[in-house]
Amino acid sequence: MNRPPIPAHTVRWFCLVLLWPLLLQAAESLPSWHDGPSKNAIVTFVEAVTREGSKDFVAPAERIAVFDNDGTLWSEQSMYFQVLFAFDEARRLAPQYPEWKQKQPFKALLEGDQKTMTASGMDGVSKIVAATHTGISTEIFIANVRAWLAKARHPQKDRPYTELVYQPMLELLDYLRAKEFKPYIVSGGEVAFMRAWAPEVYGIPPEQIIGTRFVSQYQYNNGRPLILRTPRLAHNDDGPGKPESIDAIIGRRPILAFGNSDGDLQMLQWTAAGSGKRFMGLVHHTDAKREWAYDRQSKIGRLDKALDQARADGWTVVDMQAEWSRVYPSD
Amino acid sequence: MNRPPIPAHTVRWFCLVLLWPLLLQAAESLPSWHDGPSKNAIVTFVEAVTREGSKDFVAPAERIAVFDNDGTLWSEQSMYFQVLFAFDEARRLAPQYPEWKQKQPFKALLEGDQKTMTASGMDGVSKIVAATHTGISTEIFIANVRAWLAKARHPQKDRPYTELVYQPMLELLDYLRAKEFKPYIVSGGEVAFMRAWAPEVYGIPPEQIIGTRFVSQYQYNNGRPLILRTPRLAHNDDGPGKPESIDAIIGRRPILAFGNSDGDLQMLQWTAAGSGKRFMGLVHHTDAKREWAYDRQSKIGRLDKALDQARADGWTVVDMQAEWSRVYPSD
Structure with a gap:
């Protein structure tokens, strides 16, 4: 037709x-x-x-x-806001870890030595993320993130992150x-x-x-179970x-x-x-x-x-x- | 009071x-x-x-x-029905794997040699599960399970598994x-x-x-992506x-x-x-x-x-x- x-x-x-x-x-x-x-x-x-x-x-x-x-x-x-959280969190936790003063990339972060920090690359960032994100229970970690968000402001935009x-x-x-x-x-x-x-x-x-996940570990401590976050990556x-x-x-x-x-x-x-x-x-x-x-x-x-x-x-x-x-x- | x-x-x-x-x-x-x-x-x-x-x-x-x-x-x-599926599936797939005739625990399964099969324990079962559950895409695996369920009957109860x-x-x-x-x-x-x-x-x-998961792997083959199931356990x-x-x-x-x-x-x-x-x-x-x-x-x-x-x-x-x-x- x-x-x-x-x-x-x-x-x-x-x-x-x-x-x-x-x-x-x-x-x-x-x-x-x-x-x-x-x-x-x-x-x-x-x-x-x-x-x-x-x-x-x-x-x-x-x-x-x-x-x-x-x-x-x-x-x-x-920078990803989660990494900015990790940096702030490492500074907050530093008094509990005196060895960080001598240990890279923590030393560079605490001293504000951007050149060394940048040179440490993704490997350095991963170490700071692991140190601030793991070794604690999920509940405590979430409380830490919320405490940070309640006060932190984006350095350039000068606003809470959740407004961005x-x-x-x-x-x-x-x-x-x-x-x-x-x-x-x-x-x-x-x-x-x-x-x-x-x-x-x-x-x-x-x-x-x-999202990305760390391996977690169930522990039962005299009737008080917790889920511990370990530094091993489960999924990227x-x-x-x-x-x-x-x-x-x-x-x-x-x-x-x-x-x-x-x-x-x-x-x-x-x-x-x-x-x-x-x-x-x-x-x-x-x-x-x-x-x-x-x-x-x-x-x-x-x-x-x-x-x-x-x-x-x-x-x-x-x-x-x-x-x-x-x-x-x-x- | x-x-x-x-x-x-x-x-x-x-x-x-x-x-x-x-x-x-x-x-x-x-x-x-x-x-x-x-x-x-x-x-x-x-x-x-x-x-x-x-x-x-x-x-x-x-x-x-x-x-x-x-x-x-x-x-x-x-026995867990998924293991019974794995056994039936191995029998169905056996013609594609002539080497199974000489390879344990497949040999024992195909010959109905229960003694050797039982002796192989969880390790033997895991091998048969991996061989029948992985190396294929999720879509094909699900189609295989459905084809099995449509015909299989529980050996003692003589009913489809999904009626149990x-x-x-x-x-x-x-x-x-x-x-x-x-x-x-x-x-x-x-x-x-x-x-x-x-x-x-x-x-x-x-x-x-x-549930339990195998590590999967995204592949992009000339515009046809697939998720391949690998034999490595991701989570038990x-x-x-x-x-x-x-x-x-x-x-x-x-x-x-x-x-x-x-x-x-x-x-x-x-x-x-x-x-x-x-x-x-x-x-x-x-x-x-x-x-x-x-x-x-x-x-x-x-x-x-x-x-x-x-x-x-x-x-x-x-x-x-x-x-x-x-x-x-x-x-």
Whole structure:
């Protein structure tokens, strides 16, 4: 059969008419998102998988959404906040460990010797993380994180860390929950560190938070059991570790995944490779004024290969500067 | 102040009057439970933590309930069903591995040489489990388990394995869900093995199933990612491994725990040690006629130390023979 092609402007007009009520509804749900390609992509996807009778309909139980944390739900510059916690915590604990005065990388940290600290690299950071995150029970560790958060302020932004969360992403979480999605955090951050504050800040319960884990050890001391955190790494929840823990812990493939860096690439690939409609999103840090601007060259949150694949495969790349009317709740 | 003591029969009468409406309601919810100490303990606990205004009230989000699987939700004799799957699966796969004809413990299994098989012990079983459970993707493994379940029958009971679940425990799961509890399986069984059938049989979704895990490995083969199961053990979810994985994966302490063996002892201790009202239960296999009778001397599902602690600490011990009017759904 030979039909005349439908003119492009008719297609565009038709799409707009169909989308209009959705966009109005989304304007209420996602007020900090400017009308633009990312918001349209989110709304179009959510509508397609949640509308009864839609050919792309997904049952509520299967509406698993996974979010990276650092750089996706809150800021991560000029250093992951968990590492800044570890540094502050090591300074707080130093009086209990006089040997740190002579022992690197603790010595450098305590003396403010940035050159030696930087030279110690990831290995040095790991030692400080282990010293401040392990050897104690989960309960005590979580109390320590909360005590820090109650007082600490971000050095450049001069605000509590928990205020450096992205308002548009909070709205997205609410919007997805209203549409019966189940949002998970899947982050390279340590899981108990996040559980100390993320349930309150994001409304995501502890059992929907997945992260890097230390080996823990159950002890039963005369009827008083405790879970001791040991310095041995059980799982590094970064890169390929993300789909691995999604498979191990959730046991379902997400239909929506949001990240911001190459550490999220495998989680997005894994999400994309499922059958049916999928949404893959990246937060692109393009806003040097309100937040930070970085991508391919950054040491923290490098976005390079994932940006290439996003462009090639048509994933959504959120231009923070152009598409978000607010970055932080207090803006 | 010196008050005359209230006579015991008055106390008993008063308690009965208070409990009566609850017991009537529970008779509908738990029809396969005879009126007896276990049912009373369950109903009294659930009522105390769920009734608005109760001094023991627990918010729905904190109503985490954990259940062992083998021997607690379904039978485990004369061998864990997952091991019987592994044996059947090794026989099915044998043509692809001609070397097994000369290699123990595969040789003994294929030849039906029970003496050598038994002599190979847990090490021999582990080899057969690893050979049948790993080296493939999670998706293929789950498909294999489902294909087996569709045809396999329990050797003594001559019924599909999924019919050897305990009717009273299915009712308990429903009752708890109706009271806004969130039930988890926390089992020594391998997690993907359980996810192949437990969501349908128990109504427990994959993300609420925790078990023993193999290390998995994300692979990206020209745009087709897969999660490969490797033979290395990531976590043994038995004994102390149970509270460890509850802490790592759920991140909240359960308020109700049910097990049946010494492998559940630490999970019950961990649950008991939380603040507020708690429920710890053990299924005691006392029914040689309808199911099996075993405890302190059994190689499978030994119940010895946990039985002592249950008696000492007043945990609920369910006498299967006396307290369950039905064992299996088909009874």
